[in-house]
Amino acid sequence: MKVSIEVSKVKAREAEASPKPGLDALLPDVFAADCASRGILEHIVSRWGVLVLASLLEGTMRFSALRRRIGGVSEKMLAQTLQTLERDGMVLREAKPVIPPHVEYSLTPLGRQAAHLVWSLAHWSEEHVPQVESARAAYDGRRG
Amino acid sequence: MKVSIEVSKVKAREAEASPKPGLDALLPDVFAADCASRGILEHIVSRWGVLVLASLLEGTMRFSALRRRIGGVSEKMLAQTLQTLERDGMVLREAKPVIPPHVEYSLTPLGRQAAHLVWSLAHWSEEHVPQVESARAAYDGRRG
DNA sequence: CGGCATCCAAAAAGATACTG
DNA sequence: CAGTATCTTTTTGGATGCCG
Numbered sequence: 001m002k003v004s005i006e007v008s009k010v011k012a013r014e015a016e017a018s019p020k021p022g023l024d025a026l027l028p029d030v031f032a033a034d035c036a037s038r039g040i041l042e043h044i045v046s047r048w049g050v051l052v053l054a055s056l057l058e059g060t061m062r063f064s065a066l067r068r069r070i071g072g073v074s075e076k077m078l079a080q081t082l083q084t085l086e087r088d089g090m091v092l093r094e095a096k097p098v099i100p101p102h103v104e105y106s107l108t109p110l111g112r113q114a115a116h117l118v119w120s121l122a123h124w125s126e127e128h129v130p131q132v133e134s135a136r137a138a139y140d141g142r143r144g
Numbered sequence: 145m146k147v148s149i150e151v152s153k154v155k156a157r158e159a160e161a162s163p164k165p166g167l168d169a170l171l172p173d174v175f176a177a178d179c180a181s182r183g184i185l186e187h188i189v190s191r192w193g194v195l196v197l198a199s200l201l202e203g204t205m206r207f208s209a210l211r212r213r214i215g216g217v218s219e220k221m222l223a224q225t226l227q228t229l230e231r232d233g234m235v236l237r238e239a240k241p242v243i244p245p246h247v248e249y250s251l252t253p254l255g256r257q258a259a260h261l262v263w264s265l266a267h268w269s270e271e272h273v274p275q276v277e278s279a280r281a282a283y284d285g286r287r288g
Numbered sequence: 289c290g291g292c293a294t295c296c297a298a299a300a301a302g303a304t305a306c307t308g
Numbered sequence: 309c310a311g312t313a314t315c316t317t318t319t320t321g322g323a324t325g326c327c328g
Contacts, residue, residue, distance in 0.1 A: 027270060028269075028270040030195065030198070030269060030270055031195060031199070031214055033216030034215070035270075036273045036276075036277065037269040037270040037273050038269075040269045040272070040276050041194065041266055044269065045189035045190075045194055045262075045265065047186060050185065050189055062290090063289075063290055063291080064289070069175055070175055071176045071177035071178075074321065074322060074323090075290085075291080075322095076291095076321070076322070076323090077320085077322090079290080079291060079292080080321095087279070087280055087283045087284075088276045088279060088280060089275060089276055089278075089282075099328070100290080100328090101289050101290050101291075103289080110276070110279070113268065113272075114265070114268065117261070117264050117265045117268055120264075121188065121258070122181075124257065124258065124261055125174060125182075125184045125188065126173065126174055126179075127172075128254065129172045129180045131233060131254055132180075132232050132233055132254070133180065134233075135231070135232060135254070136231055136233070139233075140231075191301090206310090207309075208310080218301070218302055218303080219302095219311075220303090220312090221301065223311060223312085224301095239310090244308095244309040244310080245308080245309050245310050245311075247309080247310060247311085289328100291326105291327085291328095292325105292326085293324100293326085294323100294325085295323085296321100296322090296323085296324105297321085297322085297323100298320080298322095299318100299319080299320070299321085300317105300318080300319065300320075301316100301318070301319080302316080303314100303315085303317090304314085304315085304316100305312100305314085306312080306313075306314100307310100307311085307312080308309100308310095308311095308312105
């Protein structure tokens with residue numbers, strides 16, 4: 001049970017970190033190094049977190065299906081990412097007590113919100129590959 | 145000069161990547177390990193990339209102003225992140241040839257689009273701190 | 289099948305010193 | 309001021325073996 005201890009600590013540092021005291025004091029601020037929102041954001045936008053959330057937007061999936069869906073992810077990192085997102089209340093894990101094990105992962109309502117946002121980013125990236133690549137070519141041309 | 149000497153393991157994994165050559169060859173796919181969109185996405189959602197883009201949404205900033213705005217970022221990582229985003233065509237760097245140096249960073253039109261998306265995520269994170277924290281408390285309660 | 293524990297290599301990140 | 313160079317620490321990730 002490590003609940004209310006950390007809250008006071010966060011609030012204390014938040015006060016010293018936020019540049020705009022009056023209005024923003026009550027709102028969490030991702031720009032503050034010690035704000036909880038920053039940790040949440042980093043879990044969501046982590047290398048595999050983005051792809052797990054986007055994948056689960058397509059529906060409930062088993063561990064191995066996720067592993068196949070997300071190219072390049074290792075077993076270890078997938079398990080780790082799923083645990084983090086489960087703990088943050090984004091992912092629901094349902095394990096059927098059978099042998100061999102059968103475990104299904106899906107999005108919670110909270111996770112679905114986050115997933116829609118990351119999906120927008122993923123989709124935007126897919127659509128703007130040409131622009132970025134031509135920008136890179138120009139940049140690399142200017143330098144060596 | 146860092147060349148390709150230790151490619152053996154990396155190439156081995158890259159080779160096993162894209163499972164559907166025919167249809168998806170024309171559409172970039174973030175889920176494919178070797179797709180360019182994946183690299184772009186990872187630059188955008190990198191630890192500091194998100195915060196740089198969100199900061200610059202507030203307006204043009206100098207290096208030191210960005211450093212102050214983004215709590216916890218080191219000089220080195222900020223410089224590195226800015227270079228990556230500049231190369232990807234998201235950030236515009238304007239250096240005035242004076243002493244002491246005066247360098248301004250701003251978003252390109254392309255970067256502004258990405259920035260709006262990441263800002264949504266950052267803002268969402270700020271707003272859902274309570275939900276996530278209570279989910280964590282419940283999770284930690286179920287376990288030890 | 290869906291993990292977890294361990295070990296090790298590689299990459300990312302931080303601290304510090306220095307420069308135009 | 310806005311970086312670069314270098315060194316050290318930390319984190320990440322992959323490989324392997326084990327288990328229910």
